Amino acid sequence: MEAESLESLVPLIQAADQWREVLLLLPLLVALEAVLSADNAIALAAISRRLHDRARQEMALNLGLLLALVFRIVLIVAARWVLNFWPLELAAAVYLLWLCIRHLQQVVQGRQEDLDAAPAGEAGSDAPAGSVVASLSGVVATLALTDLAFSLDSVAAAVAVTDRLSLVIAGGVIGVIALRLTAELFIRWLEIYRHLETAGYLAVGLVGIRLLLRLGLPDLVPPEWLLLVLVAALFVWGFSDRKLIDADSGA
Numbered sequence: 001m002e003a004e005s006l007e008s009l010v011p012l013i014q015a016a017d018q019w020r021e022v023l024l025l026l027p028l029l030v031a032l033e034a035v036l037s038a039d040n041a042i043a044l045a046a047i048s049r050r051l052h053d054r055a056r057q058e059m060a061l062n063l064g065l066l067l068a069l070v071f072r073i074v075l076i077v078a079a080r081w082v083l084n085f086w087p088l089e090l091a092a093a094v095y096l097l098w099l100c101i102r103h104l105q106q107v108v109q110g111r112q113e114d115l116d117a118a119p120a121g122e123a124g125s126d127a128p129a130g131s132v133v134a135s136l137s138g139v140v141a142t143l144a145l146t147d148l149a150f151s152l153d154s155v156a157a158a159v160a161v162t163d164r165l166s167l168v169i170a171g172g173v174i175g176v177i178a179l180r181l182t183a184e185l186f187i188r189w190l191e192i193y194r195h196l197e198t199a200g201y202l203a204v205g206l207v208g209i210r211l212l213l214r215l216g217l218p219d220l221v222p223p224e225w226l227l228l229v230l231v232a233a234l235f236v237w238g239f240s241d242r243k244l245i246d247a248d249s250g251a
Helices: 002-036 038-051 054-077 086-120 136-161 165-190 196-216 224-238
Strands: none
Touching: 038 054, 038 136, 038 165, 038 196, 038 224, 054 136, 054 165, 086 136, 086 196, 136 165, 136 196, 165 196, 196 224
16 A cells, blocks of 8 residues: 555656756746847847837837747757758858848948038938838848847757757747847837947857857857857947937927
8 A cells, every 4th residue: 555655656756856847947948048149139129120110110029029939939849950950050140140241331331421421411310220111021021030040059058958848948938028028128228329239230240150160160169158258248338339319309
């Protein structure tokens, strides 16, 4: 009777161990998502800002990150095959570097236009660099693809922590929700700090370079802590200079 009683407790003990694992690992997975997605959040904020309308920006973030969540879940489910598929990593690296280079080109072009317009008294505009009319669908697709490119690192880190699929997916869902809230916060900050958008895109470029090195020259891949230090330094520079606010802008 005693032996049977002990055997009947085995499922309860196993369930308790599983819940203990969830309570320990889920916060770790969420923390990994938060740390590895800081530069992602500012990139998504800058992309959605192309719409120049707060309501459409929020709609784009909602739809884009909903699509990004679907991509993340697919990536997690197929992680065993996808994370070792080098063409995907190469495409992600090229895409992130393209985003960074395109922004830097727009910044240079915008500054040149300001210099050319200065005699006419039109310099000093704080509009986003390379302002163009963007479509909602185009911005949504760009948001989803950008998050997918960034997700390669975070999903690889999460899978390395635990092989429990449901736990990794739960961490990814919470990470996307946190990303949505953080991106909205960055949208507000982008209107205040002059260098923040460029700092975010430079961080995007760093991630792209790291992905390329991991593919071609793995011995030269910088450690994760060095990448985080560089991103933190870029953010310090990004928050270092406030835009001049026209006293008559609120009239």
